[in-house]
Amino acid sequence: MRPKDALPVVYPSHCPVCETPLIRKEGEAQHYCPNDKGCAPQLKAKIEHFIGRKMMNIDGLGAETVEQLFDAGLISNFSDLYDLTKEQVLPLERMAEKSANKLIEGIEASKNIDFPKVLFALGIRYVGETVAKKLAKHFKSLDIIQNATLEELIAVDEIGDRIAESLIEYFSDEYNLQIIQKLKAAGLQFEISEDDAAPVGNALEGKTIVVSGTFNMARDAMKNLIESNGGKVGSSISSKTDYLICGESMGPAKLKKAEDLGITMISENEFLALIGNASGEQQEKGQVSLF
Numbered sequence: 001m002r003p004k005d006a007l008p009v010v011y012p013s014h015c016p017v018c019e020t021p022l023i024r025k026e027g028e029a030q031h032y033c034p035n036d037k038g039c040a041p042q043l044k045a046k047i048e049h050f051i052g053r054k055m056m057n058i059d060g061l062g063a064e065t066v067e068q069l070f071d072a073g074l075i076s077n078f079s080d081l082y083d084l085t086k087e088q089v090l091p092l093e094r095m096a097e098k099s100a101n102k103l104i105e106g107i108e109a110s111k112n113i114d115f116p117k118v119l120f121a122l123g124i125r126y127v128g129e130t131v132a133k134k135l136a137k138h139f140k141s142l143d144i145i146q147n148a149t150l151e152e153l154i155a156v157d158e159i160g161d162r163i164a165e166s167l168i169e170y171f172s173d174e175y176n177l178q179i180i181q182k183l184k185a186a187g188l189q190f191e192i193s194e195d196d197a198a199p200v201g202n203a204l205e206g207k208t209i210v211v212s213g214t215f216n217m218a219r220d221a222m223k224n225l226i227e228s229n230g231g232k233v234g235s236s237i238s239s240k241t242d243y244l245i246c247g248e249s250m251g252p253a254k255l256k257k258a259e260d261l262g263i264t265m266i267s268e269n270e271f272l273a274l275i276g277n278a279s280g281e282q283q284e285k286g287q288v289s290l291f
């Protein structure tokens, strides 16, 4: 649909900021500046990614402050955040005692952020939120991921060559290893905690699930499991309900309503099987659900 006199698109050949020749990976649309360790906007963007709400979620630190800290030479990568002192940040423009305290406290608090989020925060190419969760759950610690072979990586559900190769490339880079070493020394979480060991996936993507009755597991834990597997917790039974998880002592009115609407009713163990958890675990304890 382009007009006849349109000129051919000329792609830039060099990075507009650092003037490094751009590269384009086979089969991909974007051109990249490969100078990821020296190109200022890339370095800043990596720090901004690291502090994001779904990653390290650092309170009191936003893109503007990152820019200021970077331009003042106080940080050159995100591991430098953990060396910052209040005295260093106070002289920055628009920084007051209160905001400086908030910033330092926010950085300190991020040391408790769970491993899957830390892994996502590192900004490894192709390792997004879901992939980070899967890797963390499968390998349990960064050390194991770091030492995994290509074969071991692609053996994980939904991890293909592209992600596996990106991980291997990331961990073979001395610069990245130095950053990780510094983050470890700062006390960040590089192993999965028990809470994170719960199954994560998208088996329940787009499904609305209502929970009724009592179960072996705590009600909140079940709701968390529904959400961490892509489902939505419904507050009451309606025609929009996909599954009703039936526990003990569920009210007869609810049961009838679900039957009338033809909603699929499942037990706690069937629910666990659905999300790929070891379904026998509850039964081994000698507890059997209604179904």
Ligand SMILES: [Zn+2]
Binding pocket: 015, 016, 017, 018, 019, 020, 033, 035, 039, 040
């Ligand atoms: Zn550049």
